[in-house]
Amino acid sequence: MSSAATSNETSSADTPAQQRPPIVGPPSPQPPYPILVSGSVVKGFGRGGKQLGIPTANLAEDAVERTLRDLPVGVYLGWAQISGQRAVWPMVMSLGWNPYFQNERRSGEVHVIHTFDEDFYGRTLNVAILAYIRPERNYESLEALVEDIRCDIEVAHRSLAREAYQKVKQCDLFKTDDDATSSGSTTTG
Ligand SMILES: Cc1cc2nc3c(=O)[nH]c(=O)nc-3n(C[C@H](O)[C@H](O)[C@H](O)COP(=O)(O)O)c2cc1C
Numbered sequence: 001m002s003s004a005a006t007s008n009e010t011s012s013a014d015t016p017a018q019q020r021p022p023i024v025g026p027p028s029p030q031p032p033y034p035i036l037v038s039g040s041v042v043k044g045f046g047r048g049g050k051q052l053g054i055p056t057a058n059l060a061e062d063a064v065e066r067t068l069r070d071l072p073v074g075v076y077l078g079w080a081q082i083s084g085q086r087a088v089w090p091m092v093m094s095l096g097w098n099p100y101f102q103n104e105r106r107s108g109e110v111h112v113i114h115t116f117d118e119d120f121y122g123r124t125l126n127v128a129i130l131a132y133i134r135p136e137r138n139y140e141s142l143e144a145l146v147e148d149i150r151c152d153i154e155v156a157h158r159s160l161a162r163e164a165y166q167k168v169k170q171c172d173l174f175k176t177d178d179d180a181t182s183s184g185s186t187t188t189g
Contacts, residue, residue: 017151025131028164039063056109077156083124
């Protein structure tokens, strides 16, 4: 594919996946993290699941342009929840132009690290971004891109296992109506 052409705008193939740091971020998230964003899930180019085997939920442009406007492009880790569901899953997110595919618009693509039976287009995704993993890169092959994303997923698992990162799962962004009902049982009339 010709789109694998070299680019000077990103650090290209500088660190092979095997040599990347196994964990990123300080022991607890530091400002500007956590960055909390909710956005509806829109259709991307459909390559994530089919071509890469790594499905991504593309956040609607208003979420990317409003809340994530000042965030540098790159790959991030954190937690994600499909609005209305209790479960909070680890996630890795690519924010940028996907140099390998030479996109013309900046996109925010979240890979929720869980196997879902269905896609969730049109649903709202709540996301807590907690640390930066690496810059976006260009790649010589699709396999190299997939290898790096697989490494991002491992880095996310290890980084999020720390207590201070786990705690963020309890933040208000991820509270559901069920939580309100159960904690409401202590109120007196
Ligand atoms: C964690 C993660 C890291 C990614 N890193 C890169 C990258 O470094 N360079 C790149 O060109 N694309 C990167 N991508 C983006 C993929 O190219 C993208 O998910 C794929 O093109 C699917 O896009 P689509 O849903 O719009 O079809 C990354 C995606 C994820 C989820």
